[in-house]
Amino acid sequence: MILVTGATGTVGSEAVRLLSARHRPTRAFVRDPARVAHRSELADEIEIVAGDFDRPDTLDSALRGVDTVILVSPAVPAQEIAVIDSAVRQGVTHLVKITSKASADSPVDRRRGQARIEAHLATTGLAYTLLRSNAYLQNLFALAPMVKQTRGFLMSAGEGQVGMIDARDVAAAACAIATAPTAHAGHTYRLTGPGLITYTDIANELSAALGHQIEYRQIRTDEHRAAMIRAGVPEAVATSNAQAFGLIAEGDAAWLTDDVAALTGTAPRSLHTFITEHIAAFA
Ligand SMILES: NC(=O)c1ccc[n+]([C@@H]2O[C@H](COP(=O)([O-])OP(=O)(O)OC[C@H]3O[C@@H](n4cnc5c(N)ncnc54)[C@H](OP(=O)(O)O)[C@@H]3O)[C@@H](O)[C@H]2O)c1
Known part of the structure; x- marks a missing residue:
């Protein structure tokens, strides 16, 4: 089972669409199920679960039975750290994190925030992959x-x-990893x-x-x-x-890389x- 957070957002909604097209058992984590676009077109394998990053109880129930998480959100450190900690509690085996040019000494606040999340993830022992877009x-x-x-x-x-x-290519890279994660553990793609x-x-x-x-x-x-x-x-x-x-x-x-083509x-x-x-x- 794959869990996609931020599933009404730019990357997350495309990830759900791609996993639906492949009939991969997937849980879409959303605040408001009514906001899931094209819901009627999604495959039976797609489950919509309601929750909030600020409510750990909703995270624990959404992550129960999940193997792999595609973690995408507005990247508020406390919220992503809550998802990561819940994933550890629930025995998730791999996490794919959408991130940016994170750095602890960046002048840009949200990049320092991403660096905090990445540093926390590295301490958990969870297998993970970073997608630095x-x-x-x-x-x-x-x-x-x-x-x-x-x-x-x-x-x-x-x-x-x-x-x-294109954020759709970020989603495609995330799905390629989430459907065959083992080889990507410990890797960062740019x-x-x-x-x-x-x-x-x-x-x-x-x-x-x-x-x-x-x-x-x-x-x-x-x-x-x-x-x-x-x-x-x-x-x-x-x-x-x-x-x-x-x-x-x-x-x-x-900066340019060939990582999207290599992954997808x-x-x-x-x-x-x-x-x-x-x-x-x-x-
Ligand atoms: N934009 C860029 O140029 C760029 C570049 C590099 C990396 N990134 C990274 O991309 C990520 C953002 O991805 P995106 O553009 O796909 O995000 P997005 O479109 O802004 O979507 C954010 C998602 O998070 C959900 N969300 C917000 N607060 C929540 C809460 N409390 N509980 C549960 N869900 C909540 C939103 O749900 P609602 O629909 O309910 O609001 C939405 O589905 C960030 O990590 C950012 O650093 C972005």
């Missing part, structure tokens, strides 16, 4: 309202390159898309797909942080986002494919 292409959906309203977007990543990955992308490339792809010019308006990180807060982004998230974009400008995300047997999706498939969201 570059930025998701799905983050571009946050630019869609501005693209629609202003034919452009604000960004503080300069001309920094990013090996952006997941990227097929190419290094700048926000100028993103503006150019959007312009070509929409048939009119989309402008990349470059701003400083402090201006960007303020703009995100004005737009309603919580202050802590805006701060972390602005720091991460500043790091991109400095080349921090300019399929090349990861490109920016062009993503924009073509989702252009309605920006039109």
Whole structure:
């Protein structure tokens, strides 16, 4: 039995869809079962269980009888640590953790949080695999309202390159490991898309797909942080986002690997494919 957390989220919902297509016995851990998309299309092998990371009793009952966990969440350390501890209590044999460029001394708060979770996981004795992803292409959906309203977007990543990955490929890599975990115990994979992308490339792809010019308006990180807060982004998230974009400008995300193809047997999706498939969201 595989348990997928965050099963209504970007990575988790795709992981459930893929495991359903393979008829793998799977439990989808969700706060609200009514929010599971395409529920009627899921195979009989998919069980939806309601629970909350903040309620350990719901974790223990969801993890009973589970062999492998795909752990994806907003990565609040106390919550993921609660899942890990419950997995140990329930005799789970392997955990696949979705993570980022975690580091205990990162200026970005959420990366320090991921490092805390990883450090805890390493102390438990549980077999595990880390999927350290570059930025998701799905983050571009946050630019869609501005693209629609202003034919452009604000960004503080300069001309920094990013090996952006489609979150569906993160899910595919997680499922490949979860269905045959033994060989992947103790490994960390660094997941990227097929190419290094700048926000100028993103503006150019959007312009070509929409048939009119989309402008990349470059701003400083402090201006960007303020703009995100004005737009309603919580202050802590805006701060972390602005720091991460500043790091991109400095080349921090300019890394590519072949790990997705090695794990899944399929090349990861490109920016062009993503924009073509989702252009309605920006039109
Ligand atoms: N975005 C990026 O560029 C990027 C890059 C590298 C790594 N990552 C990593 O990817 C992970 C996030 O993945 P994602 O984008 O798929 O997440 P997401 O779309 O934000 O989904 C989060 C999921 O967690 C669930 N959740 C939130 N609070 C919960 C609670 N208290 N109890 C139970 N479930 C709860 C949400 O359920 P509801 O539907 O009920 O809210 C949702 O299903 C993080 O570890 C992040 O570090 C992201």
